[in-house]
Each structure stands twice: as C-alpha cells, then as structure tokens.
Amino acid sequence: MATKAHPDTDYTALPELGADVFTAPLAKPAHVGEDWIEPAQTDYSSEDHQVWDDLFKRQMEVLPGRAASAFLAGLDKLDLSRGGIPEFGELSEELGKLTGWSVIPVPMLIPDHVFFWHLANRRFPAGNFIRTRETFDYIQEPDVFHDVFGHVPMLTDPVFADYMQEYGRAGWKAMRYNRLKSLGALYWYTVEFGLIEEADGIRAYGAGILSGPTEAKFAVEAKSPNRIMLNVDRVMRTDYVISDLQPTYFVIESFEDLYRQTVERDFDRLYRNLAPGFTYANSAVIDVDNVINKGTLEYHLRGGRGSGAAPV
Numbered sequence: 001m002a003t004k005a006h007p008d009t010d011y012t013a014l015p016e017l018g019a020d021v022f023t024a025p026l027a028k029p030a031h032v033g034e035d036w037i038e039p040a041q042t043d044y045s046s047e048d049h050q051v052w053d054d055l056f057k058r059q060m061e062v063l064p065g066r067a068a069s070a071f072l073a074g075l076d077k078l079d080l081s082r083g084g085i086p087e088f089g090e091l092s093e094e095l096g097k098l099t100g101w102s103v104i105p106v107p108m109l110i111p112d113h114v115f116f117w118h119l120a121n122r123r124f125p126a127g128n129f130i131r132t133r134e135t136f137d138y139i140q141e142p143d144v145f146h147d148v149f150g151h152v153p154m155l156t157d158p159v160f161a162d163y164m165q166e167y168g169r170a171g172w173k174a175m176r177y178n179r180l181k182s183l184g185a186l187y188w189y190t191v192e193f194g195l196i197e198e199a200d201g202i203r204a205y206g207a208g209i210l211s212g213p214t215e216a217k218f219a220v221e222a223k224s225p226n227r228i229m230l231n232v233d234r235v236m237r238t239d240y241v242i243s244d245l246q247p248t249y250f251v252i253e254s255f256e257d258l259y260r261q262t263v264e265r266d267f268d269r270l271y272r273n274l275a276p277g278f279t280y281a282n283s284a285v286i287d288v289d290n291v292i293n294k295g296t297l298e299y300h301l302r303g304g305r306g307s308g309a310a311p312v
C-alpha cells in the first residue's frame, strides 16, 4: 500500500474527503462528533448478553478446524469466552498490551475517511449495538458480535495488526486517486473474507466468514466457490457480493506474504492503471489466476440467498 512513498502524510489528523471522491454517503447521527465515536458503550440488557453468548456458542461449534490458528489464539489471548459482550475499555487494555490496538464504539457503518483515520491510529471502530433474536442469523449492518468476535482476535497477531494499520494509511492515497472502490475490494477479500493456507489445510481469517455459521463451512469446504491465491492487482479489479455468500475467495500463504504483497508495493502505478469500476465479475476465473479449487458455482447458479439453494 506503499505508505512509505508519502512520509510527509500526517496520519494523526482526520483527513478531508474530497467532494468528488466516490464513496457511500452516510448521515451522521447528531449525538456523535466528527470522529463518530459514541460517548459511551451501550448499557446492554441481560438478553443482549445472552444473544452474544448464544452466538458465541454457535460459532465455537463450527470454527475449530475451519478458523485460522491466529484467530483461535486471539480468542484465547483476549479470553473472549468469559461470557457476555466485552467491555471495550477492558478489551482495549488487553489488546493494547499485545499490539497497541484499541476498540472504540461507533453507532453504525462510518464514512471511509473516518474509518481510515481510526485504523491508521490503531483504533478499531466496532458497532455498539447487538442484533436481536429476529436477526440472529443474518444482519446487513455489522453489530458488536461481527466486529468484536469477528475482527478483534485477528488484531492480536502482530503482522496482521500492522497490515490493518497500513490499510488505514493506504486510504489517503486511494482518496487522492479516487479509487476507494478498489481499495474496498482489497479489504473485502482479505479482512472480511480472507482464507489462509495452513499446514492442515485451508482456514478462514476473514471476519465476515468467522462471524457466521454458514459461510465458515461454505468458504472452507463447499464445492461451489472458487479458491484462488491472492494477487493484489487482480483482487483490486474484482467485484464482490455484499448480501450473499462469496462466489470466490482469495487465499494467502501467510500474513507476512499479505503484508509484503500490499504494504511493500507501490500503489501509485496500480491506481494510475485502474479503471474506475471493476474489470472482473465476482465469479470469474482468469488466465493469470493461481487456482486452488475451481468452484462449481452451483449455489449461485441455483439462485443463491433466498432461493432455497443449498450452500454446497
């Protein structure tokens, strides 16, 4: 992400989002400031804590043998199995000792430039609210379970923690080039839906996979999706699915490899050569791909979410 090319950038100050930069418009709730940080974490009810515990239990039945060892180690290091929604102050203290990161409560999805700014300063914004029983299986907006259970354990891994900070710093350059969509695809296919090759097989490290029971099995074991070795140029030109399982997952060799492929390369040339939209469909397999499994795409060809198609 080549932040080293701009050593003069001040990452401590909230960046401006230019009026002509393509990004999702989000209306700021009146009770938060420009940093979008909630004045306090929600005062959760006992039912809220119970929802967390039930979600936690369900995931732990699915994740051994499917989640990356760094993720499972992170759950242990932070003692996330102690029960109830973690208190962000305590969590930040423990995480701070390990990698210098903290967790801050935000009301909802936050604008890209604010998100980049927090990441660049090793603050992870986490949704304050928790889903209800009615939305137990699927929610569109990331809640505290997705954000804390799904993302925070990976922040205990020193290399991944550095990658996340560099991702935030990379936002400045993406804004200069008006290529937030491409940088967003990199986040999507790594931080949210990334897979890693481990000695015992492919495992998931992406929070979007790890925070739901269906995608954890689908991403690691199903015949439908493509699994392709990560190539940054290719990933940043690839469209993705927001509200269904992914037709394609990208696999890394190690977090060091992910770091090398992104942080240690120059994105200026890449951005100058990128079209504003995406070049490749989310299900495409192209000739430069190093393919691990070419998927049948059966799940998506049968209609995907809502069609009754089995995630096989």
Ligand SMILES: [Fe+2]
Residues within 6 Å of the ligand: 142, 146, 147, 151, 192, 207, 208
């Ligand atoms: Fe997420």
